[in-house]
Amino acid sequence: MSLVASLMRRSPATSDDDHGSTPKHLNWVMLTALGIGATIGAGIFAMPGIIASKAGPAGILSFLITGLVIVAVAMCYEKFSSRVTNGVSAYSYVYHSLGELFAWIVAFGLFLEYSLGSSAVAVAWGEYLKNAVGYTLPEFFCGSKIVDGAFHLGCNVVSMSVIGVVTLILILGGVAKSAKLNLFLVILKLTLLATFLAVGFKHVNPANWTPFMPKGWDGVLSGAALAVFPYVGFDALFTFARESKSVKDTKAATYTCVILVALLYVLVMAVATGLAPCFINGHENTLFVGSEAAAPLAQLLSAAGEGWCAKFISFGAVLGIFNVLLVLCMGGPRIFRNMAEDGLLPPIFAKVNKGNPTVGIALNGTIVALTAGFVPFGEIAHMMVLGTLVAFIFVGIGALRLKLVNPIVSLIAIIGCSVLTTHLEPMVLKLYSVTLPLGLLIYFSYGFRHSKLGQAVKNAVLPETKAEEKVEA
Numbered sequence: 001m002s003l004v005a006s007l008m009r010r011s012p013a014t015s016d017d018d019h020g021s022t023p024k025h026l027n028w029v030m031l032t033a034l035g036i037g038a039t040i041g042a043g044i045f046a047m048p049g050i051i052a053s054k055a056g057p058a059g060i061l062s063f064l065i066t067g068l069v070i071v072a073v074a075m076c077y078e079k080f081s082s083r084v085t086n087g088v089s090a091y092s093y094v095y096h097s098l099g100e101l102f103a104w105i106v107a108f109g110l111f112l113e114y115s116l117g118s119s120a121v122a123v124a125w126g127e128y129l130k131n132a133v134g135y136t137l138p139e140f141f142c143g144s145k146i147v148d149g150a151f152h153l154g155c156n157v158v159s160m161s162v163i164g165v166v167t168l169i170l171i172l173g174g175v176a177k178s179a180k181l182n183l184f185l186v187i188l189k190l191t192l193l194a195t196f197l198a199v200g201f202k203h204v205n206p207a208n209w210t211p212f213m214p215k216g217w218d219g220v221l222s223g224a225a226l227a228v229f230p231y232v233g234f235d236a237l238f239t240f241a242r243e244s245k246s247v248k249d250t251k252a253a254t255y256t257c258v259i260l261v262a263l264l265y266v267l268v269m270a271v272a273t274g275l276a277p278c279f280i281n282g283h284e285n286t287l288f289v290g291s292e293a294a295a296p297l298a299q300l301l302s303a304a305g306e307g308w309c310a311k312f313i314s315f316g317a318v319l320g321i322f323n324v325l326l327v328l329c330m331g332g333p334r335i336f337r338n339m340a341e342d343g344l345l346p347p348i349f350a351k352v353n354k355g356n357p358t359v360g361i362a363l364n365g366t367i368v369a370l371t372a373g374f375v376p377f378g379e380i381a382h383m384m385v386l387g388t389l390v391a392f393i394f395v396g397i398g399a400l401r402l403k404l405v406n407p408i409v410s411l412i413a414i415i416g417c418s419v420l421t422t423h424l425e426p427m428v429l430k431l432y433s434v435t436l437p438l439g440l441l442i443y444f445s446y447g448f449r450h451s452k453l454g455q456a457v458k459n460a461v462l463p464e465t466k467a468e469e470k471v472e473a
């Protein structure tokens with residue numbers, strides 16, 4: 001077999017491997033909660049302000065555009081989850097439809113997005129906790145900073161501590177307990193958001209929605225690209241697909257999660273931009289200025305005279321972001337588990353305890369804690385967005401190739417994600433150009449030689465592929 005053919009080898013839809021150690025214990029409610037837990041958190045508490053600074057009140061359209069693209073992506077994911085029953089996430093779907101090399105690119109990118117994203121969210125969690133509780137620490141223990149282009153070393157002990165707590169919960173508690181804790185946090189978070197909408201709606205001034213598109217469609221699309229940030233957690237939902245009780249549970253969770261999340265983001269964006277003007281005399285309103293660690297919803301309510309609710313929202317952000325950390329730290333190691341089962345990573349990553357891949361979780365926790373502790377927050381969180389969009393694009397292409405969905409749906413997913421990619425910060429593309437070659441180096445030094453699919457081809461025991469080429473009705 002030629003090198004190109006080897007790189008493009010595709011996994012069968014079903015596997016003969018025994019994955020009986022993977023429990024089928026997640027119903028559609030738990031799966032939906034896991035998806036919501038990862039998509040409603042740091043994004044909904046911080047992104048409305050950042051998007052408003054780019055798109056103005058038209059940030060409502062930004063969330064609608066992103067929501068439409070994500071619905072198309074969700075349809076591709078859902079069809080893949082029915083076809084590739086032993087798989088998890090975009091990695092397995094791309095492996096089956098486009099080949100091993102593309103699957104590795106997607107998987108390595110997604111793991112980095114989970115890790116870097118978890119680090120950024122952990123830093124944000126510490127900032128929200130500071131806003132809610134009002135604690136102070138010596139500057140060194142608040143983390144590294146870049147001031148006037150100069151790097152100042154620090155150690156963010158709060159962010160490292162929360163990652164340590166999350167990692168221990170996952171290792172000692174197991175999947176069932178972690179999922180139940182996630183469900184509890186999701187209910188609390190939705191209650192807090194409902195409170196913000198109810199209290200904030202009383203102070204909405206329609207005049208603040210004018211001008212609606214101060215920066216035109218370019219601003220709207222830039223906002224839509226950032227609006228992908230929350231949907232990083234959408235892929236995390238499908239890292240649990242193999243643990244779903246049934247295909248119907250996965251399907252119900254997929255659409256419930258996407259529709260509910262899109263609706264909530266649009267409503268929060270509408271109320272947030274109605275509470276205060278996005279621009280004052282051509283300048284950004286300071287209420288909407290800040291990094292992902294800012295708390296614009298709390299600031300807006302406080303400015304409207306709702307101090308008690310602002311404090312309530314600050315505490316809610318602490319709960320919500322902890323929830324996101326829990327799900328993101330559960331998702332990344334599951335991708336490693338599946339890669340190890342396919343021979344692309346050492347088998348130790350496939351070992352599970354109480355349903356959780358403990359080695360992957362421990363490694364992930366170490367990487368996330370060190371990054372959160374010593375790397376400045378900056379714009380690195382946006383790295384999550386590019387990796388996720390790349391995965392969504394490949395899933396759309398794979399669905400188009402196998403004709404799993406209507407071609408129009410696939411094209412909406414592919415073209416939509418591609419357009420959003422062009423509106424990301426240039427720094428993100430530069431960072432990806434460094435991490436991608438690193439991932440390929442690991443693949444060619446280990447994964448390519450140990451691939452179980454490659455070994456099966458060599459031993460002439462690869463299952464017949466004619467059947468898998470047939471498209472399911």
